[in-house]
Amino acid sequence: MTTAESASPSSAAGKFDLGALLAERGAERYELHAKYLNHQLPRMLHTIGFDKVYERGEGAHFWDADGNDYLDMLAGFGVMGLGRHHPVVRKALHDVLDAQLADLTRFDCQPLPGLLAEKLLGHSPHLDRVFFGNSGTEAVETALKFARYATGKPRILYCDHAFHGLTTGSLSVNGEDGFRDGFAPLLPDTAVPLGDLDALARELKKGDVAALVVEPIQGKGVHEAPPGYLRAAQELLHRHKALLIVDEVQTGLGRTGDFYAYQHEEGVEPDLVCVAKALSGGYVPVGATLGKDWIFRKVYSSMDRVLVHSASFGSNAQAMAAGLAVLSVMENEQTVAGARATGDLLKSRLSALVDTYELLADVRGRGLMIGIEFGKPKSLKLRSRWTMLQAARKGLFAQMVVVPLLQRHRILTQVSGDHLEVIKLIPPLVIGEEDVNRFVDAFTDVMDDAHSGGGLMWDFGKTLIKQAVANR
Template identity: 35%
Template sequence: MEDLAKTTRGNYEEYVNSGLTRLLKFMGLDKVEWEAEALTVKDINGDEYLDCLGGYGTFILGHKPPKVVEAVKEQLDLMPLSSKILLNQPLAQLAEELARITPGDLKYSFICNSGTEAVEGALKLARLVTGRSKIITTENSFHGKSYGALSVTGREVFRKPFEPLLSEVEFVPFGDINSLEEEIDYETAAVIIEPIQGEGGIILPPEDYLPQVRELCDKYETLLILDEIQTGLGRTGEMFACQHYEVTPDILTLAKALGGGVMPVGAVIASAELWEVFNQNPFLHTSTFGGNQLACRAALATLKEIQNRNLVSSTQKLGDYLLDNLKELAIKYSSVIQEVRGKGLMVGVEFKDESYGGVLISELVKEGVLAAYTLNQQRVVRLEPPLIVTKRQLDSVLRKFDKALSKVIELAS
């Protein structure tokens, strides 16, 4: 096995990305993952890790959830991919289920393969319906790295190398309703916002922010796109994070957790009124692999598991427990920790310097816990364990977090 591990590292260096390989080696993360189940990931040497990163929110049911795997295996024997010319039963069933569980009058769905594809579809729909081209998004946001999604992603380091991107995209500070009010007008097709900024550092808006955004969008007949790719499907203690704020979008995007950690699945969901433009011309927005039977069966099984196991309710309780205990650690280690914040099992620990976070991640790996930075803010280490995590497992993570933080202090002094 050690020979295979060495070969894998060499192949990463030579054929995948040498810069990434060096970074992972520096942080002690150049382990070769081999198998996983529930919260446990095993590397090729048999060492075990508790996964508190969860594929950036993908493994909502843990790794290899039996019911989802069973559904995919069953479908594999029937028909893995769609002919794209006949009716696809799992696709139709998934669209019906998404209409049932999403807020307000959201009804029609386009099923794709990823979050960035979902954002692309949402932006196209908004411009098509309104006949307008201006899009307002927020600073520090993350919506993906394909062309349109990157254009509305609020971090210059990702956008700058690929400019010029989409025109008529304006950025305003997240959580600042006055800035949005100054920018929005009757030329604005859509405002796209994450209810909670994930890659931005687990940033929660003021409680009245999203309702006020909704009011402004209504005033200017502008569409509100809520990106629930990371926050949706129970992650924050509600089925959708917008429900904390009693706000319904015109267009909702989903991905990550929707495939249950087994298949890549994304979705754009909108009202029947908006969808009429796609009904009139079904070929304006299509995908060869999107909505395939394997992916749809995985998504259906995932949604069923979330509801049957009452994971939304339990996530709220477990999230409160994790957040309260991490805040106690923040007091204990106040010399290095700036703040702890989050909702449900989406929690960020912000350090006073990003170097502390790097040390913490490395020390956590040594303790058998997987965690990572938020992409736009490397001072913030996120904890997003699967929603099936137990209180006992959280206690184990907290003990190891405490031990790793003591090492951070030791190295910082």
């Protein structure tokens, strides 16, 4: 046994003890990240005061080392649709591990992938087949590949300000230059404004477009496709023998108060749909690309092409079990209807505040995907401070709201995108009226402080300004 091994209680007598390892080394978490992972993450968390030590999570809440309760309005960027550690999903994972299945042999057909595909397609009546990968970006990559192969055309259209992932293919349809800079060349692509059918038609007339990929509600800024746009875009695309890809990685599985966000618009039947995040139950990474039969038959056109698109960990038993458990819980606990009702309550409570606070410009979204936008105030005193923040870096005021929500009220939220004065709320779909009241009361307190013209909030703004200037 080496010196390093003998020094660790986790490896005593050749046994691995995760609990002992965490007890011994858990306090080093920020130092370990700074030394071995993305060194800017702990630096950023220290700067804004988000360097907490969370010990336990359950449902829509988690607790720090001192036992303080935090409300999660972020859901791990949408991954925790059912909250943390749902007992049904936990049991399914224990069961599948105990079953000791002959998983990932690659030369057989296990039952769980077929059962999960059948269950997913039951919520997607116009789609026929599923490819399982490991993430949302992989689901998008699959859709891009399938669309280009099925149509024989190279170019993909996407919408301004879109986010579809960060691998090379999905990055090609990312509407934010900050993510794309320095990673060219990418796939042939063209951005069109969300909702602009004329721009879409102009690109389609060039004859080289394979597909348009679109989020029904954009995660960045929480902007919804205008009424009628998805159906009209679908008709235009099909007229030019191009496909409609709908990215439901964040908006799907009940997030917007329907199983898919595109289902809010009648007559929309995408050719390919991407899901991930919440399908995991918060445990095992999983992504899925759902599509029409003819597309899959074209891609997998012969036995020689049986492995032309695959994923080493795709369809693994743990991911499939988690997905099946998630869909079962959603049906049994009426999660979609609950998200719609709770989302309506939260949105109405927040919308009622727009006329009260001049810094509050808009509240928008569907279900439990809500954007709170801030804008230039009318009063001279507040306007001068707003202008100072904007001159340093757009988005600082939203950050000033996010920080006291966590520091003073123990509520975790996020700014909806770089240089945006928008907070995005995507809590676990299991939050209830008590959680809504807690958030609205806390948000009201922060807004009162901001509009008072003084207090800790504006003092923190000065710290953010200094940081923004130093990073230029």
